[in-house]
């Protein structure tokens with residue numbers, strides 16, 4: 001049975017949050033937010049289109065952005081994907097930092113420490129989703145910072161409370177983008193499998209070891225592999241896009257499947 005659709009928890013920016021978000025503090029490579037007309041941002045719209053298509057065709061709603069290891073570009077990709085989805089003014093988009101050991105979204109977005117965060121809501125059932133989400137009106141984007149860091153998040157990530165919070169997010173948002181932990185070094189991301197509809201795997205071009213990528217793809221349920229993003233791929237010169245120099249971009253690829 002379809003659950004009733006609720007409005008997002010915060011429709012107006014909280015003044016403290018709006019004031020804390022200065023463009024100078026948003027990391028410059030978050031092109032979907034800062035330079036939506038750029039060639040690099042166009043690549044994230046390719047990813048947005050793929051996610052929107054899977055949303056329509058396969059009910060993809062909670063998408064987890066992961067990668068084999070640290071530093072591959074998960075946070076960068078998750079924020080840019082969420083920002084690209086949020087460019088549609090009627091889309092309700094929530095970006096959740098669920099990398100509890102190495103939270104980064106709040107820092108990348110220049111958000112001041114909010115009173116409540118995901119970790120608070122996971123540990124205390126009295127803290128509701130709407131107590132934790134910050135709405136950034138200028139980007140049409142809602143953000144749930146992780147809090148923490150939490151050194152050993154296993155029990156927290158396996159608790160029914162996480163499922164409960166994500167189900168609440170499903171009712172309130174069209175898209176929930178998770179900035180997830182890496183897949184190989186820790187079990188954290190594997191614990192999210194039952195709660196998410198699909199994984200986007202970020203591969204850092206010329207950096208992510210082939211063996212770690214193979215291990216990640218073996219560990220992910222093939223039915224939940226939405227696709228791959230090759231981060232830092234160098235785009236060829238193109239007069240059509242008026243790109244003067246080769247530029248690092250994130251390229252989307254659909255998953256390959258063994259016959």
Ligand SMILES: Nc1ncnc2c1ncn2[C@@H]1O[C@H](COP(=O)(O)OP(=O)(O)O)[C@@H](O)[C@H]1O
Pocket residue numbers: 027029067069070071072073074075076077104231232248249250
């Ligand atoms: N496409 C990109 N263009 C520019 N810098 C990037 C890009 N992707 C990642 N980075 C930089 O690389 C570093 C690691 O990226 P990050 O997204 O934090 O990785 P992860 O979340 O996988 O650890 C950060 O300093 C980030 O600014």
Ligand SMILES: [Mg+2]
Pocket residue numbers: 074075076099102104179
């Ligand atoms: Mg990260």
